[in-house]
Each structure stands twice: as structure tokens, then as C-alpha cells.
Amino acid sequence: MSFLRYVLLALIVxxxxxxxxxxxxxxxxxxxxxxxxxxxxLFAPLHPYxxxxxxxxxxxxxxxxASLSWADLSYIMPATTFGYVLTALSAHFMLxxxxxxxxxxxxxxxxxxxxxxxxxxSLTVAPTPEGISPHIEVSS
Amino acid sequence: MSHLGVIATWVVIFLLVGLNSxxxxxxxxxxxxxxxxxxxxxxxxxxxxxxxxxxxxWFFIGLLAMALSFFALLAALSLIDLSVVIPASASLxxxxxxxxAKFFLKEHVSRRRWLSGMLVLGGIxxxxx
Numbered sequence: 001m002s003f004l005r006y007v008l009l010a011l012i013v014x015x016x017x018x019x020x021x022x023x024x025x026x027x028x029x030x031x032x033x034x035x036x037x038x039x040x041x042l043f044a045p046l047h048p049y050x051x052x053x054x055x056x057x058x059x060x061x062x063x064x065x066a067s068l069s070w071a072d073l074s075y076i077m078p079a080t081t082f083g084y085v086l087t088a089l090s091a092h093f094m095l096x097x098x099x100x101x102x103x104x105x106x107x108x109x110x111x112x113x114x115x116x117x118x119x120x121x122s123l124t125v126a127p128t129p130e131g132i133s134p135h136i137e138v139s140s
Numbered sequence: 141m142s143h144l145g146v147i148a149t150w151v152v153i154f155l156l157v158g159l160n161s162x163x164x165x166x167x168x169x170x171x172x173x174x175x176x177x178x179x180x181x182x183x184x185x186x187x188x189x190x191x192x193x194x195x196x197x198w199f200f201i202g203l204l205a206m207a208l209s210f211f212a213l214l215a216a217l218s219l220i221d222l223s224v225v226i227p228a229s230a231s232l233x234x235x236x237x238x239x240x241a242k243f244f245l246k247e248h249v250s251r252r253r254w255l256s257g258m259l260v261l262g263g264i265x266x267x268x269x
Contacts, residue, residue, distance in 0.1 A: 004178075065193065068171035070178070073164060074241035074249050077234060078260040084230075084267050106266030113259030116252065124248035125172065 005070065005122075008063045009079050015060030017083035022053030071122040078110075078117045085110050152216050153228050159209035160229065161236040165244055166202030172245070173198065227268030234261055 026049030044050050067076050085107050091097040099107075174180065174192040181189050193199055216225045238257045242249040249257075 065167070065171060066177050068168050069174060069180075070176045072241060072247040073168035073245055074238055074247050074253050074257070076168075077164075077237050077241075078253075078256050081234070081260050081264060084264060088267055102266050106263040106268075108263075109259045109266065110263035113256040113263060116259070117256035120250065120252045120256075124250075125246055 005067070008067045009076075009118075011063040012060055012067060012076070012080050013083045013086065015056045015058075015063060016080065017086050019053045019056035019060055021087075022049045022056060024053075026050035026053060072124055075117060075120075075122045078113050081110055082114050149220050149224070152212070152219060153225065153232070156209060156212040156216050156225070156229050157232040157236060159205050159212050160233045161240060163202050163206035163209055164233075164237050165240045166198045166205060168202075168241075168245055170196045170198035170202055227265060230268060231261055231264045234264060 026047045027044065029049065030044055030047055045054055064076070064080075088099060088103055088107055092099045170193070174189075174196055177189050180192055184192075213225075213229075216229070234257070238249065238254075241247045
């Protein structure tokens with residue numbers, strides 16, 4: 001697997017994990033929403049953390065699309081769950097939260113599963129014949 | 141623990157999981173039909189890739205399912221505790237996606253992939269509870 005493909009997988013993990021973190025952080029700073037102040041929601045994306053989170057989630061989505069163009073869903077899925085490991089580790093090392101033994105076992109299981117699957121083939125179905133040809137005019 | 145009864149809680153969670161999984165599967169199907177971006181870009185340029193994606197109906201079905209699942213998540217979070225919604229939906233979506241990959245996307249889910257899937261699934265349950 002080429003270096004670029006590993007970069008795309010890393011962008012999926014980092015984009016979705018930190019995108020969620022920053023959106024949650026921003027929404028917490030904005031405070032609780034109420035139905036009467038629904039218009040606050042319109043301005044939420046202007047909050048720096050929410051904006052950063054949104055950009056990260058867009059990076060995640062584009063990398064996700066690109067990765068699914070060359071790999072199976074059953075290959076990408078376990079790889080993307082590595083974000084959960086990242087969240088648990090950053091909670092421990094950055095926020096000082098204690099991680100109970102069951103979570104450490106969970107972290108090890110996900111890491112093993114991800115390592116195991118990325119060592120195997122990434123694509124097991126051929127692109128469908130109607131896929132590339134009808135929409136795209138090949139320029140030469 | 142929750143403002144809803146047990147049955148209603150699971151209905152909301154299954155709705156969320158179904159939409160989530162449908163989004164992933166339709167998007168994966170769309171990208172399979174479009175083909176490898178890198179190869180496509182060599183043949184038809186970056187606009188060829190964009191056009192390939194934007195003319196793919198499965199892509200929009202997937203996008204719609206993902207958007208609906210986002211609102212279902214918001215609804216679920218306002219009705220059910222976060223500590224119930226997140227582990228339940230993450231692990232069930234993972235399981236449904238694995239089954240969908242085999243039966244809907246017709247991927248070859250080898251013994252290696254099942255084993256990895258089960259390890260990751262167990263890990264999610266342990267991490268999120």
C-alpha cells in the first residue's frame with residue numbers, strides 16, 4: 001500500500017476524532033440551546049472551535065470518499081475505529097483522566113484488530129463495469 | 141437513566157444505527173462504482189473525479205442517509221443518555237456494516253477480516269462502557 005493511502009487513513013482518523021472534539025468544545029462554550037433562541041444555531045459555525053471542527057470533519061469526509069474509492073468498507077471500518085483509541089489515550093495523557101483496566105484491554109483489542117486488517121488486502125471486489133465508463137469521458 | 145421506555149429507547153437506537161449504516165453502505169457502493177480516484181484523475185483529471193462522484197446516485201442516497209442519521213443522533217441524545225447511545229450505536233453500526241459489506245456490497249469478508257472485526261467490536265464495547 002502506498003504512502004499516500006496511509007496518509008488518507010490517518011486523515012480519516014484524525015479528522016473525525018478532532019473534528020468531533022472541537023465541535024463539542026465549541027458548542028459547550030456557546031452554551032445550551034433553547035428553542036426560543038434557535039437563531040443562535042445559525043451563528044454557531046462562526047465560533048472559532050466549531051469552524052475548526054467543521055473544517056476537520058470536511059477533511060475526514062473527503063478522505064473517507066477517496067479511501068472508499070480504492071478499498072472495501074470492511075477494510076476501512078476497523079481502521080477508522082482507531083479514533084476511539086486516540087480519544088481514550090488523549091483523555092489519559094492530555095486531560096489526566098484515569099483509564100480503567102477494561103479500557104486498556106479495549107485499546108489493545110482495537111489496536112490488534114486494526115493492525116491485523118491493514119496487513120491484509122484492501123480491495124476484494126472489482127469496480128463495477130458501469131462504474132467508470134458511463135459518466136466519465138476519458139480525455140487523452 | 142432515560143426519559144423513554146426500554147422499547148422506545150431501542151427503536152430510536154435502531155433507527156440511528158440503520159440510517160448510519162445505510163449512509164456508509166451507499167457511500168461505499170457509490171465509490172466502488174466511481175472507481176479508484178487516483179486512476180480516474182490520471183484519465184480524466186480532477187474535474188473528472190468530481191463529476192464521477194456528483195453524477196453517482198448512490199452518493200446522494202448515502203449523503204441523505206448520513207444527514208438523517210445526524211438528526212437522529214441529535215434526537216437520540218436529547219432523549220437517551222450519552223453513555224447508552226454512543227456505545228450501543230457505535231458497536232451495532234459496526235456489526236451491521238460488516239454484514240452489509242458481505243451481503244450488500246458483496247465484499248469478500250475473509251476469516252482475517254471477521255477476526256479483526258470481532259476484536260475491534262469487542263474493543264469498542266470495552267472502551268465505551
